[in-house]
Amino acid sequence: xxxVEELPxxxxxxxxxxxxxxxxxxxxxxxxxxxxxxxxxxxxxxYNIEAAELWGQSPPVGxxxxxxxxxxxxxxxxxxxxxxxxxxxxxxxxxxxxxxNAEVIMERHDGSRFIALxxxxxxxxxxxxxxxxxxxxxxxxxxxxxAEELRRRNEDLEDFxxxxxxxxxxxxxxxxxxxxxxxxxxxxGYSADEYVGRHxxxxxxxxxxxxxxxxxxxxxxxxxxxxxxLRAKDGSVKHVAITSNGRFEESKLVNTxxxxxxxxxxxxxxxxxxxxxxxxxxxxxxxxxxxAEANAEGRLLRVxxxxxxxxxxxxxELLSMTFADYTHPEDIAEDIALYARQISGExxxxxxxxxxxxxxxxxxxxxxxxxxxxDASGFRYGVRVIQDVTAAKQLEDRLSASERHxxxxxxxxxxxxxTTDAEGHITFFNQAAVAMSGRxxxxxxxxxxxxxxxxxxxxxxxxxxxxxxxALKEDRTVRGAEAIAERPDGTRVPFxxxxxxxxxxxxxLIGAVNMLVDITERKLAENRQKTLIDExxxxxxxxxxxxxxxxxxxxxxxxxxxxxxxxxxxxxxxLSRAHDLLxxxxxxxxxxxxxxxxxxxxxSGDASNRIEFNGVRVNVSxxxxxNLTMVLNELATNATKYxxxxxDAGRVVLSWNVRSQLAATLLELEWQEIGGPPVSPPDxxxxxxxxxxxxIERDLGGELDLVFAATGVTCRISIxxxxxxx
Amino acid sequence: MTKYSGLRALVVEDEATVAMLIEDMLEDLGFEIVxxxxxxxxxxxxxxxxxxxFAMLDVNIAGDLIFPVANLLSERQIPFLFSTxxxxxxxxxxxxxxxxxxxxxxxxxxxxxIVLALDN
Numbered sequence: 001x002x003x004v005e006e007l008p009x010x011x012x013x014x015x016x017x018x019x020x021x022x023x024x025x026x027x028x029x030x031x032x033x034x035x036x037x038x039x040x041x042x043x044x045x046x047y048n049i050e051a052a053e054l055w056g057q058s059p060p061v062g063x064x065x066x067x068x069x070x071x072x073x074x075x076x077x078x079x080x081x082x083x084x085x086x087x088x089x090x091x092x093x094x095x096x097x098x099x100x101n102a103e104v105i106m107e108r109h110d111g112s113r114f115i116a117l118x119x120x121x122x123x124x125x126x127x128x129x130x131x132x133x134x135x136x137x138x139x140x141x142x143x144x145x146x147a148e149e150l151r152r153r154n155e156d157l158e159d160f161x162x163x164x165x166x167x168x169x170x171x172x173x174x175x176x177x178x179x180x181x182x183x184x185x186x187x188x189g190y191s192a193d194e195y196v197g198r199h200x201x202x203x204x205x206x207x208x209x210x211x212x213x214x215x216x217x218x219x220x221x222x223x224x225x226x227x228x229x230l231r232a233k234d235g236s237v238k239h240v241a242i243t244s245n246g247r248f249e250e251s252k253l254v255n256t257x258x259x260x261x262x263x264x265x266x267x268x269x270x271x272x273x274x275x276x277x278x279x280x281x282x283x284x285x286x287x288x289x290x291x292a293e294a295n296a297e298g299r300l301l302r303v304x305x306x307x308x309x310x311x312x313x314x315x316x317e318l319l320s321m322t323f324a325d326y327t328h329p330e331d332i333a334e335d336i337a338l339y340a341r342q343i344s345g346e347x348x349x350x351x352x353x354x355x356x357x358x359x360x361x362x363x364x365x366x367x368x369x370x371x372x373x374x375d376a377s378g379f380r381y382g383v384r385v386i387q388d389v390t391a392a393k394q395l396e397d398r399l400s401a402s403e404r405h406x407x408x409x410x411x412x413x414x415x416x417x418x419t420t421d422a423e424g425h426i427t428f429f430n431q432a433a434v435a436m437s438g439r440x441x442x443x444x445x446x447x448x449x450x451x452x453x454x455x456x457x458x459x460x461x462x463x464x465x466x467x468x469x470x471a472l473k474e475d476r477t478v479r480g481a482e483a484i485a486e487r488p489d490g491t492r493v494p495f496x497x498x499x500x501x502x503x504x505x506x507x508x509l510i511g512a513v514n515m516l517v518d519i520t521e522r523k524l525a526e527n528r529q530k531t532l533i534d535e536x537x538x539x540x541x542x543x544x545x546x547x548x549x550x551x552x553x554x555x556x557x558x559x560x561x562x563x564x565x566x567x568x569x570x571x572x573x574x575l576s577r578a579h580d581l582l583x584x585x586x587x588x589x590x591x592x593x594x595x596x597x598x599x600x601x602x603x604s605g606d607a608s609n610r611i612e613f614n615g616v617r618v619n620v621s622x623x624x625x626x627n628l629t630m631v632l633n634e635l636a637t638n639a640t641k642y643x644x645x646x647x648d649a650g651r652v653v654l655s656w657n658v659r660s661q662l663a664a665t666l667l668e669l670e671w672q673e674i675g676g677p678p679v680s681p682p683d684x685x686x687x688x689x690x691x692x693x694x695x696i697e698r699d700l701g702g703e704l705d706l707v708f709a710a711t712g713v714t715c716r717i718s719i720x721x722x723x724x725x726x
Numbered sequence: 727m728t729k730y731s732g733l734r735a736l737v738v739e740d741e742a743t744v745a746m747l748i749e750d751m752l753e754d755l756g757f758e759i760v761x762x763x764x765x766x767x768x769x770x771x772x773x774x775x776x777x778x779x780f781a782m783l784d785v786n787i788a789g790d791l792i793f794p795v796a797n798l799l800s801e802r803q804i805p806f807l808f809s810t811x812x813x814x815x816x817x818x819x820x821x822x823x824x825x826x827x828x829x830x831x832x833x834x835x836x837x838x839x840i841v842l843a844l845d846n
Contacts (some may be wrong), residue, residue, distance in 0.1 A: 536814055538786065541811030542741060545829035551746030556750075623788060627742065694742035699764045 013296045017123040018133035020046060031136070036122070038089055040133040042067045054116070054139055056108035068093075069135075071106035077115060077374035079105070085298040088120050092133040096122040103140065114141045167240070167260035171200045173253040175214055187240075187262050189233035205229035205237050217246040230260070231458045240389050279532060290366075290386035293373075296343050298322035298336070300382060310366070312358040323384065328355035328363060335368065342372055343379050353389065383405050409615040416495075416516040418449045419502070422509045424464075424472050436518055438487025438496070447472075447513075450485040455492070458484070468514045471499035475509050485516070543579075547572065555689040569636070574599055574633035575626075588618035592628075592667075596654060599629050603636045607645040611636075615656030618667060627670075631704070634688040635671050635715055643713050644676030650712070651675055664720040673712035681708040729759040730840070731756035738762075738769040738795065739809070740788045744829065748782055748809070751833045755840070766790045773798040780844060781806040785817075796821060807843045 014022065020037050028035055028048035030662045036047035042702035044059060044066040051070060052058040059066040068089045074082040084090060106111045123132045125229055161168055167184030172644040180195050186201065188195070204210035209228050216223060225241040240707040244258040284291055286592035290307030292300050303318045309391055311318065311326055323339075330353035335405040341347045349371035357367050369385040407428065410417045412591075416436040418429035434440050437450040447469045453461040463469065467481040478499045485493045542660045550571050581590055581598050594613065601608045621630065635650075636645070645649025654668040673679075682689075690704055692715075696704040702719030735757040739745035742764070749759050757780065761772045766787055772778070773795050781799055783792045783806050792808070800808050808817065808826045817826065825843040827835060 031843065243787055328785040538811035541829045542744065543749070545744045545831075546741055546809070547741040553743070623740075630743070691742065691746070694746060698745065698762065699740060699742045701765065 011442065014136075015123065015125040015131055016286065017125070020123070021349075028686045029210055035134065035140075036070055037134045038068055038093060038133055040093055040130050042090065042093055044068070044070055051137070054108070054114065054137070056110060056112070058335045068563075069106070071376065073105075075107065075113070077103045086116055089133055089135055092135075094121045096124070096130055098122065103144075106137075114139045115144050130438070143558050158298060167258075167262070169195075169200075169260065170256050171256050171258065172255045173218075175199050175201060178255065179327075183688040184260055187232070187238060187260065188230055194233070199663040203230050204512075205231050211244065213244070214256075217244060218253045220246060220248065224672060225261070227263075238262055239264045259555045267498055279376035279637065289389070290384075292318075292323065292384045292386065294323055294339075294382045294384060296379060296382075298324055298339060298382075302677050307386055310358075310364070310386065311356060312360055317359075317456065326356050326358075328357055331355050338493065339370060340381065341380065342370060345379075348372075354646060364388055364390040413515075414520070416449065418512065419511055419513045420447070420468070421511045422472065422474065424469060427511065434517065436493055436516055437485060438489055438491065451488050452486040454486065454492070456482040467497045468499040468512060469503055471514075472509070472512050472617065475501050477501065482519070552574075553687050571630070571633060574603065574629055577602065578626050578629035579642065582625060587622055589621055592618050592620050592656065595625050595628065596632065598634045600636050600654075603633065603640070604676075607640065610651040611654065612651065613654040615654075615669070616658050618656070618658055620667070620721065620723070623720065624667075625698055626701050628717075630695045631692045632671075634692050635713070637711065638688055639676070642677075643671035643679065647675075647677055649675045650677070658721070660723070665719045665723045667719050669715075669717040671713070671715040671717075673714070676712050677708050679708050679713055680710075729756070730780075730844075732758060733779040734760045734776045734777060736761045736763075736769070736772050736776070738764075738782065738787060738792060739784045740764045740786075742825070744784075748818065748836075751836055752782070754833065755837060758802040764788065766792070766795065769795045770798060771843050773802070773804075778804060780804070780840070783808050793818060793821065805843045807839050 005197055009720055015593075017039070019374075025046075025048070028046060029050070031048060031050075031546055034051035034054045036050065036051045037045050039045050041063075043061075043063050045061050047059075047061070050541075054361045055070040055072075057070065059070045068084050068087055072671060074084065074087050076082050082104060087104065088102050092099060100117055102120075103116060105113050106116050106118055117140040118135055118137040118295045120133055120135045122130050123134055125131050129588050161179070163183050164183055167181065167187045169177055169184050177198055178201055180192065185192060185195055199212045200214075200292045201207065201514060204213075209437040213223065213228065216226075220452065220655045228240055228242050231242050239262070240260045241260070241263050242258055245254050246256045247254045281550040284304050287304060288306055289303045290310050292307055293302040296298050301320050303315055304316055308318060312719055313321075313326070324336055327335055335352055335354055338347065338350045338352060341351060349369070352368045352370070354366055355370060358364060365388070367387040367389045369387075370382050373380045373383060384651070410428070411430045413430060414432060416443070418433045418435035419427050421427055426449060427440050427442050429449050433449045439449075439451050441449045443595040447463045448466050450636070453463060453466055459555050461483055461719065466483065467478040468534050470476075471478045472592055478497070482494065482496050486583065487493070495516045495518050497514055497516050499512055501512045502510050502512050551568055554568045554571065555564055558567060577598050578595070581595060582588075593613070594705065596613050600611050600613070610653055632654075634694045638651075639652055640643040651674050655672075656667060659666045659668060692706065693704050696717055698703045700719045702717060707714045733756065735752050737745055737748050739748055739760060745762050745764070751764055752759060760776055760778055761768075763769050763772060764787070768785065769783075769792070773781070781795075781804060783796060783799075785792050785808050793805070796806060796808075806824070808821070808824060809829055809831075810826060811829050812845065818823065825839050827839045
């Protein structure tokens with residue numbers, strides 16, 4: 001820059017103005033810069049080549065030439081026109097005030113403009129009067145442009161610094177924060193006052209980290225996305241990536257510039273993703289079910305430990321195989337076919353039980369649960385969840401075999417057996433149950449296989465109150481109950497149920513089994529027994545009544561106690577023998593000849609060989625047998641005491657015959673005493689004859705004709721008997 | 727003479743010896759035995775046609791039950807007394823309130839029942 005103050009004075013005698021004018025043009029041209037001089041009236045009087053070049057013209061000098069400036073027009077740097085009278089040269093001439101480093105715009109005749117830096121000084125004579133002024137100017141257009149560019153750049157930088165979305169701070173060589181931008185302050189929540197001026201280490205969560213950062217930077221190292229944790233004002237910790245380097249002057253660290261990028265969200269997302277991935281991987285490996293991923297060809301892409309263990313093969317081995325490679329030959333086709341349908345999208349997933357061959361050659365059962373991972377482009381890979389069900393399968397097989405066995409057993413049982421689940425739904429019943437209930441139980445039947453139920457007393461018994469329902473609802477065994485089942489055809493079966501709850505290994509109620517024992521036979525037997533006892537009672541009572549009567553009647557007619565005893569005894573014994581015979585015959589019809597023998601022979605003692613009897617084979621009813629016994633007993637007793645059997649010469653002939661008539665069959669008997677002592681009719685009709693008459697005529701509806709002939713007693717008896725008795 | 731003198735009685739009893747005893751007992755009490763029968767047919771005939779004041783009915787008469795005869799007597803409002811070896815349980819509901827005497831019985835028991843049967 002030209003300093004006009006330093007121009008050498010031309011001569012001590014002449015003024016500066018005069019010296020300038022006197023100097024040859026070459027002197028002005030030698031000045032490195034544009035120079036021109038005006039006289040005190042403003043007339044351009046001298047200028048050099050450089051000035052002419054800048055003006056783009058060589059204006060005339062001297063009076064009536066050019067005023068104040070050799071350019072066409074003047075403007076202020078902001079572009080407003082500058083009147084000549086107001087220009088710095090005019091001011092210098094008028095007031096003597098110099099102008100230093102003023103900027104004006106000069107316009108050439110061709111309209112082009114340049115910015116001129118002007119330095120003007122008034123030129124005075126020895127008396128101090130202003131003789132003129134000198135203007136040294138230079139084109140600073142380019143400089144100005146550079147300066148403007150610099151200013152603008154600086155503004156941009158400031159703007160960038162202050163308004164950047166990225167946190168920025170500058171730390172000096174001592175670690176003190178000297179600047180920080182808005183982004184950094186808002187990231188950490190501090191005001192500029194709270195942040196700037198503090199040591200950067202105060203804001204780091206990890207002292208070793210900031211020590212390391214400062215050490216690196218002071219060593220000239222550049223940090224790229226160095227991870228650190230900053231402490232925000234609210235106490236939270238921000239994860240940041242710091243990019244920084246140091247500025248050195250004379251190998252001394254002046255400051256460091258740090259870009260601070262908040263990666264907290266990123267860090268959290270990353271941590272979450274990592275954790276999720278780790279968990280997934282851990283789950284994958286820790287799963288006790290086998291998990292495998294396979295490509296479209298079935299080649300295994302990933303397998304977990306469980307499946308390696310299951311198949312007894314290493315991971316490497318499995319990853320070189322397809323799942324078909326370890327599948328039992330008979331099960332390959334099905335799995336492959338299903339997998340193909342899954343890959344084609346026809347199946348979303350499938351479940352398959354198949355056999356697989358372990359490396360040791362043993363066969364295991366696997367439950368395969370196959371599905372696909374699909375993205376926008378379609379099938380990505382297959383996921384196969386695999387469970388070793390060998391033990392379960394074997395147990396199942398054993399159980400089903402055992403259950404089949406058990407069911408066969410139940411089927412074979414002669415008793416009605418059925419089972420229900422815990423809710424009482426019938427799950428099984430055997431044929432005996434169908435036979436007993438008279439129906440086949442239907443799907444959804446509850447509590448009992450029977451059609452209708454009644455209590456033992458005949459009152460209706462709702463199914464949900466039956467012993468089986470009680471056993472299930474109260475989870476207890478029910479015993480001692482008795483009920484009656486009615487079949488759809490109306491027949492009834494008395495039975496005893498044996499409902500028993502069933503429990504699983506943990507003691508949970510899972511159902512019940514019931515056995516229905518048909519007690520029809522028992523009931524009938526009970527009834528028969530009751531009838532028998534009643535009948536027995538009846539006979540005993542009737543017999544006692546007969547004995548009572550015989551005793552009473554015999555007593556009335558007896559001559560003495562001996563006579564009473566003897567007569568009563570023979571009557572009771574005759575009765576007893578008839579009972580013996582009938583008991584042997586099970587109280588059914590008895591052959592008449594047996595009856596006669598039983599009654600007469602013991603009675604007659606030694607005389608028995610003097611009793612003859614003959615007749616047709618004929619059976620008599622129990623009632624006729626008893627009455628005939630009484631009659632024969634009376635006849636024999638009388639004959640022994642008074643008649644033919646009372647002497648050695650006498651004898652008795654008993655004969656009988658059967659005669660059929662139109663209406664009935666008659667049994668006719670004749671008792672004839674021969675050769676005994678002469679007979680005289682009794683003076684009064686004794687008990688014996690009264691009894692005989694009653695027995696035959698009253699009880700049997702027959703006829704009895706008793707004749708006391710002198711030659712011997714005869715007795716004719718006629719009773720009607722059933723035709724088939726002969 | 728007893729309070730039942732002249733009352734006409736029917737005896738239905740299928741065993742001659744027992745019938746004789748009952749007849750004797752009733753006669754001792756003053757009854758006149760107008761019929762003693764051992765079959766349902768004869769008993770029914772008497773029950774319908776004969777003037778009687780009282781009947782002794784054996785429940786089981788030669789295998790038949792006596793109740794048809796009891797019905798006939800009830801229609802004629804003739805009092806009767808069942809005799810049986812079974813006890814009172816063998817009676818149908820219609821006759822459950824009737825007097826029953828179980829064999830064998832004494833004359834005193836018979837009188838007691840007759841009092842009940844005739845006075846009801």
